[in-house]
Amino acid sequence: MKEEYMTSEERITAAMNLEKQDRVPIVPLVGMDLAATYYKLNTVEMHKDPIKGLDIMLKFFDEFGGWDGHTTFPLVKSAYIISGFKVKAPGQELPDNYFAQFDEGEWMKVEDYKTIADIGWSKFVSNEYIYRISDWTPEDVDKARKEFWKLLLKAIEEWVVKRKTGLRTGTSRTHPFFTLSLSRSMIKFTQDLYYRPELVEAALDTMTDEYIKHTVSQMKYTGGNVAYIPEERAEGAIYPLKIFERFWWPYTKRIVEGLNDKGITPWFHLDQCWDLNIPYFKELPRASCILDFDGLTDIFRAKKILKNHLCLMSDVSASLFSIGTPKQVEDYVKKLIDKLGVDGGHILASGCEVPPDCKPENFKAFLKTGKTYQLSKE
């Protein structure tokens, strides 16, 4: 078997730039829920003290021999609230053995669009919205922000400096469209898109500029170079292309351009089925972003369309990790490597998060095949 000759950072950078690597870079989304489940712990204390959540993630990473890249911090309730998302957490609104989940509702009102357009999402959240989605006081907000920054910097130190992982995210903010959909609730937001489009557009416009500015400034502070941008609600499985073209695509192009200008690569985490939207991404400059799918988009068709144009992050599904066999995982990983890695533009990953009930033997098969298959073949 051949030897590895690249660092994780080099491997990931090569994949993003559509260049060949020694082997495929591996970037599973592993959160504290999986790590905690593996060690037979619940996450109650981790939501109260996020450093404990990070510690368990690091322990899990080390025990499984590591991989090439990682998101930087555990997604605890306080981190969601700071960003403006209402979440239910174990030990608080949910039983101790549950996992944190979005509490979607019409928390944001129609009249809030104008406020957001005027002052931006962050100020809207800080000034009033955060008190609508939590029982926090201003002192709690200050405390949570300080703790969050402490966590983020420790996470960077642990992942990037000590463990030399690539894909330095350094920030995580949902796409402005997704932010509004989650905050208004999907059905109300859909009504807004059709019946109050100007209000939505004005808010998206402000949020997009703010998004770029915020991300650039946070990256300077954290040293990150990849912006993780989740979006699960704009795709052709839900909306016709005229909605996508008006409310998602122009803002996304602005984000790509604005971040690329500052040397930052957007990493679009695109859950659900994006088959209909894939051809639009040809309009973006070559190697300008990463597209990350969850198993519902036909990634092999996406590769045909975007070959030698954009880096794709693959999609071993949550169900395969959870109830599949090691052989099924191995076979699928080999297929991904064979079919997607031809121009180098492939990062091997989980489709969305590796689920908390992932069988350890399946995760091992995923890592082992990713680390050895190409090297043993060539």
Next chain:
Amino acid sequence: MKISLNYSVHLSQIMSSQLTLNLIELEYEKVLSEVKERLIQGEEPMRIIKECKQGLALVGERYKKKEYFLAELMLSGELFKDVMELVEPYLNENTTEENIIGKIVLVTIQGDIHDLGKNILATLLKLEGFKIYDLGVDINPDIIIEKVKEIKPDFLGFSALLTTTFDPMKYVVDKLKEIGFRDQLKIMVGGGITNNLVKDYIGADFQTIDGTLGVQYCLDVIKARGGG
């Protein structure tokens, strides 16, 4: 300005009432104001419902032709809900809207609090004449079994967004088999993390991530049984 849908009007729609046409075009204000006006003028509420349902059927037709998307299905369902809120006070106790063509228990099982997909499916099935028993989210498997025994539905539909629901769903299916209830109903599973692997694992009959396919499955089953 409302966003223009700008789709072709089919011949069958030209023959329809203005209310039906407005519903197809998702003209929210126009639909509700016409319904209000006609109710005030004493019009038979069932006629209004019938015209709206005709519109919904044509929305469904556009969806099948891929002219409409899930978004428009949701909007039409919401619009119909608002119409029904206006109409309901005018319905007398003996008014039955239509015969129920089938009964379905919908649920998100213990550990999962997501309800978006379940609610969309409930709306779509209701429009087709199914009686919905929505047990809600985060429901204990044994409660689901008790409800199935009590309601004796034609379908049991699981909505799932977390893999940790697989084993509890399997438990329910196995238990229904054990107590002799399994063969009397069809079991469906849907949600972003489900696929055929999950269907086979829990022992369901049907899986989808597209609510309209779920509705079609239910209609097909009822039709095959000679109902509907």
